[in-house]
Amino acid sequence: MNYKIVEKFVSINGEGDLSGQLSVFIRFAMCNLECSYCDTLWANDKNVKYELMNGKDIYEYIKSTKIKNITLTGGEPLIQEGILELVDFISQDSELNIEIETNGSVDISKVASLNKNNIKFTMDYKLDSSNMRNKMNIDNFKYIRNCDTVKFVVGDCDDLSVTKSIIEEYGLVNKCKVYISPVFGKIEPSEIVEFMKGNKMNGVTLQIQLHKIIWEPHKRGV
Ligand SMILES: C[S@@+](CC[C@H](N)C(=O)[O-])C[C@H]1O[C@@H](n2cnc3c(N)ncnc32)[C@H](O)[C@@H]1O
Numbered sequence: 001m002n003y004k005i006v007e008k009f010v011s012i013n014g015e016g017d018l019s020g021q022l023s024v025f026i027r028f029a030m031c032n033l034e035c036s037y038c039d040t041l042w043a044n045d046k047n048v049k050y051e052l053m054n055g056k057d058i059y060e061y062i063k064s065t066k067i068k069n070i071t072l073t074g075g076e077p078l079i080q081e082g083i084l085e086l087v088d089f090i091s092q093d094s095e096l097n098i099e100i101e102t103n104g105s106v107d108i109s110k111v112a113s114l115n116k117n118n119i120k121f122t123m124d125y126k127l128d129s130s131n132m133r134n135k136m137n138i139d140n141f142k143y144i145r146n147c148d149t150v151k152f153v154v155g156d157c158d159d160l161s162v163t164k165s166i167i168e169e170y171g172l173v174n175k176c177k178v179y180i181s182p183v184f185g186k187i188e189p190s191e192i193v194e195f196m197k198g199n200k201m202n203g204v205t206l207q208i209q210l211h212k213i214i215w216e217p218h219k220r221g222v
């Protein structure tokens with residue numbers, strides 16, 4: 001099976017639970033959503049340039065970097081044909097920690113049922129300002145474990161209110177790690193902190209995309 005890879009690089013992870021740690025990024029082409037704020041729209045263009053790599057090529061590239069955290073992202077990793085086979089194959093190497101960045105609209109149950117400790121989801125719940133909220137697959141919350149992350153990327157005050165109600169409705173703080181991240185440059189992080197304070201949001205972590213602070217925000221490959 002060949003996979004369409006638009007970029008691969010080593011950097012620090014700028015998002016999620018392993019933020020600040022080195023990771024090897026594998027970015028797949030194409031997505032089933034079109035979020036208003038997407039910072040990687042170029043990867044979803046049907047004419048995007050990609051490299052075809054099979055599972056062995058991807059694994060060998062990962063091993064050549066000597067980095068143990070892997071971030072599978074995109075585009076949308078879980079719409080790739082053969083993704084189950086790929087994560088099953090890579091995860092057989094117990095030295096590797098695989099993070100799958102997924103958009104919350106695609107059924108995660110098959111990958112989750114591999115039941116591997118070294119595969120973790122960072123799953124978005126897309127809010128109204130993304131224009132994609134109606135695409136969310138709420139059943140996914142059934143498969144999220146303690147070690148997984150649910151992330152809310154908020155663009156405005158209404159997104160913050162919805163975040164609070166979804167966290168409460170699905171008991172997310174007791175189920176998994178919960179992150180709130182601003183749509184970069186769209187809402188002041190201090191506004192998010194005020195909301196968290198006002199609503200006593202214990203167990204929720206504010207996250208600002210580190211790579212956009214370290215490098216120029218539109219820079220690719222970091
Ligand atoms: C580019 S997406 C690729 C993976 C998958 N399609 C998804 O949406 O999770 C990776 C992460 O970047 C976040 N993201 C994209 N654009 C952003 C922006 N402008 N500000 C903050 N986060 C953003 C997404 O919400 C998602 O959590």
Ligand SMILES: Nc1nc2[nH]cc(C(=O)O)c2c(=O)[nH]1
Pocket residue numbers: 011012013014015040071073074101211222
């Ligand atoms: N440094 C860095 N960290 C990231 N974590 C998740 C990313 C993504 O695009 O999914 C990302 C990214 O694009 N760059």
Ligand code: SF4
Pocket residue numbers: 031032033034035038039040041044074075076103
């Ligand atoms: S789901 Fe992810 S890759 Fe797809 S448009 Fe939204 S942020 Fe971009």
Ligand SMILES: [Mg+2]
Pocket residue numbers: 039040
């Ligand atoms: Mg990114």
